[in-house]
Amino acid sequence: MAARIQVLGLGAGDLEQLPLGMYKQIKKVQKLYVRTKEHPVIDELIREGVQVESFDHVYLQHGGFDEVYEQISRELLDKAEQEQEILYAVPGHPLVAERTVQLLLEQARSQQVEIQVLGGQSFLDPLFARLAIDPIEGFALLDATRLTAQQINPELHSVIAQVYDQLTASDVKLTLMEVLPDEHPVTIVTAVGVAGMEHVETVPLYELDHHQGFGNLSLVYVQPTQADTVRNRQFARLREIVAILRSPEGCPWDREQTHQSLRKNLIEESFEVLEAIDEDDPDGMCEELGDLLLQVLLHSQIAVENGDFSIDDVILGLNEKLIRRHPHVFGERHADDANEAFATWQEVKAAEKAAKGIDPQELSQLHGIPRELPALMYAYKLQKKAAEVGFDWDNVADVEKKIEEEYEEVKQATAEERAGELGDLLFAVVNLARFYKVDPEEALRLTNRKFTRRFQFIEKKLKETGKTFSESSLPELDKWWDEAKATE
Structure with missing residues (x-):
């Protein structure tokens, strides 16, 4: 007979809220394995004589939660093989924000151990009731130990679980600050639904890690916002704006544009980005890159309307190409320097052409140079x-x-x-x-900028003397030119 691990949830409250069936199941076993004793139900079970063995000691052996959960799941599988059947209890519901259960489900089949999830009440029900949240409005349940800015959707109710301590709270704060303003309200909730232990406090985001009461039953709730200062930082908002501009209710000029009519704009915006780079102007570069990105979005929106492709297709193609052409980063290949990396890129590029039925031997050696380059x-x-x-x-x-x-x-x-x-x-x-x-293009750009600086120096001198070019002699202009050279 295959070994078996039964997994049940202890709920979000005290023993009174534990379903009778779960309680009977616990009382039948000689030993109850628990991820942590830091739960109000565990204290009551121990007082009733239930023998409990926890994995709290594992947390002290590792610096990260991933290693902790990996060890707990391994030890549980080993105990199941030794004892044939064990009962494992976790806070809340076994399938809500419980990484050890997910690991057990992933690993059990290879070790021929059956995992039976018995259920339980998650913390979400009492949380929604306590904060008066209707989840149909849209919500995201996120893991504080794995949180990234890309996961944060400011238009959804966000529940960030497993905020165990101030250090984790600090990481959560810094991640949220990449998306939300420092003053955005966040709510710290500990032991939701547990009489006598529940604590709810709303603070500005920048004060999140100042709170002293974080523990195993703590989470952070982030209320949604439609503020322009937040929405306007989102790529989705940019797509929405461009679609509105192209709509019948949008801008007459934008509606009239085609791929061909926007061609010159794309070229001009590209060169304005280059100018900002040459001027070492980060603010200008930020603005000009935005203008260039607008051209990409406009072309993509026109393509959507024509039924050709969308910006999602553009991103998909680019992501796949970058991964494919960097096997030394995303695959098994290696590149010790830039030359090796470039050679790999060219090799993969040639393979892509072959897959499209293009024979490199049939192409001109000059193939692939964009005709519209300067x-x-x-x-x-x-x-x-x-x-x-x-x-x-x-x-x-x-x-x-x-x-x-x-x-x-x-x-x-x-x-x-x-x-x-x-x-x-x-x-x-x-x-x-x-x-x-x-590079001749760069060389001429340097000379163009040098000429511009010297010529503008002459213009400045003319203004200072109250004269015009026509009122000045060439030797006088040459003298100022030489002065400009001397100041470089």
Whole structure:
């Protein structure tokens, strides 16, 4: 006969609230195993002569709850094999916020132990009654020891269980502060439904870990909020706003936009992000990244309306791609440096193309360079791709000689030929930058910013002297230019 563990819940209150069937089951066994003696029912059972063996000592042996629960479940399975049948009691209901029971259910089959859950009253019923919460409005039951900001939905009633002590409460506070304002009210509830022990106190979030009475029967309730200061930090709110803008009741300009009409906006917003990066402006970068994200949401909303895809599909595809192309992070592969990581990325990328029926041998070596890149960057990438197969100059002296040749051709070109010859000269200069291991786009950006600073210095001097450009001589302007250079 297979060994068996019967699991029952002690409820959220005292012995009077324990169902008669549960009470009889406890009185029949020679020994009752309990996760913790820190429960009002246990004290009463011990006074009635029930022999109780707890796992409170396990908490002192480990620094984290995961290890505690793992050990308790292992010991219970071992005891079941030795004794054939044991009764295990936990606070509340065995299937509500009780990790040891979940571990038993996961592990019992491999050890051929039967788990029978007998039931019990969870703390949720008395909690809802005490705080006058209707759960149909939507609520989340969360584990304080595993809490993340991503789990917090500020529009739901949130019950955070297993807030055992001030340290756990501090972790809960810091996590909630990532989503909610510091002053948001939170309610600390201990021993809900237990006469003479129940304690309920509402405090501002920032004071949560100042409370002194946390214990095994403590939880934190977070009331929902519709405040704009909270909702406007949520990605779901952004999606909602964009959908409203595109709706018949929304903005006439937004409703008229198409993928093609927004194309230039996407390019402009991308460059404004780059400008904020170049200016080392975190506030500007935050704003410009928001503008760029808006373009992504607008394109995704248009795609939803066309029945093509949604932002969820965009996120799904990106998540899957990132995991797939980083097997050295999410899989069994290893990468000791950036070069190995990049090689893995390229390998997986090639496999993806093969899975789509694309033969890399049939593609041009220049395939994959976005056509809409700025011309200077596009030229740089063209040359790098060509160089990978050996189509390249032998040394930098050859490149310098080519620049001289192209410059002579520019000087000799007719008006009709000039654009093409200047393009050849710029292309040759890009080659020189590549040989010097300088990104030509970044090099020109540096010069553009340098020119802007010096020119604005001249404008400042003109204002100080009350003059205009037309009223100033070129030597005078050159003098101020040199002054600007000297201040850099």
